[in-house]
Amino acid sequence: MVDIFKALAEESRLRILSLLLEGELCVCEIEACLRMTQSNASRHLAALKKCGILESYKNAQWTYYKMNDAFIQQNKGLWEHLKDRLKVLPSYLLDCEEYRKCKAQGLCRQNKKPH
Amino acid sequence: MVDIFKALAEESRLRILSLLLEGELCVCEIEACLRMTQSNASRHLAALKKCGILESYKNAQWTYYKMNDAFIQQNKGLWEHLKDRLKVLPSYLLDCEEYRKCKAQGLCRQNKKPH
DNA sequence: TACGCTTATGAGCATTTACTCATATACTAT
């Protein structure tokens, strides 16, 4: 229990989760949307995965992270809280705007294969 | 949001909250039940109060802390989570046992006035 | 094979956090 709260007790990690409410993203997309270094993005994602909040899979050179279904099933109250509150983070609208720009500009390799 | 998670990201503070599920307690009761120093108990309680999870009032020389009703009202999902999970903390049964001992032995002054 | 892109991680450093010890304040009862 305390491990989950430790993972949630960091603003950058909450911003990551707010983006992942909409679906999965790879590390470089998160890095771009949140304007953080590759190193930081990777480490924060690893921390969220380690405590079970996120899961990941690899496709080609990309690692995709998304909410862990088991976490959602096993933490319904907390998940309701997160779904509501992550969307009212002060940074949320700006981060979403960056996400749209990234998608429009085709960041990461432009010709990713579907998966 | 992050301030609340920071406050919850500490095992001693979760144990304090688990005791306060049942009702209010003064600092020296928490200190005794959780076998922590007076200084630590006071500081952890102050941290939980500062972010709005707890509220407190004074009566004679005692300060009583309890869950903040406004927090419960405004964080229903998180509160459901806490109510469930605090009771399955590894330390919970032992801490409750200490609480019963404290009450039986009349710790704090034995002749507290009702309030 | 060689190169570029993506990701993970080691090392060093700065900041934050939690702890202990000491002390100050406030209240009660004698």
Add this chain to the structure above:
DNA sequence: ATAGTATATGAGTAAATGCTCATAAGCGTA
């Protein structure tokens, strides 16, 4: 008033955490 109890908090220290820079490993394409 004086002593005892309860609480809060300053100072110093040790541990944990997050950041940057550098590097290594994996994968795809030319």
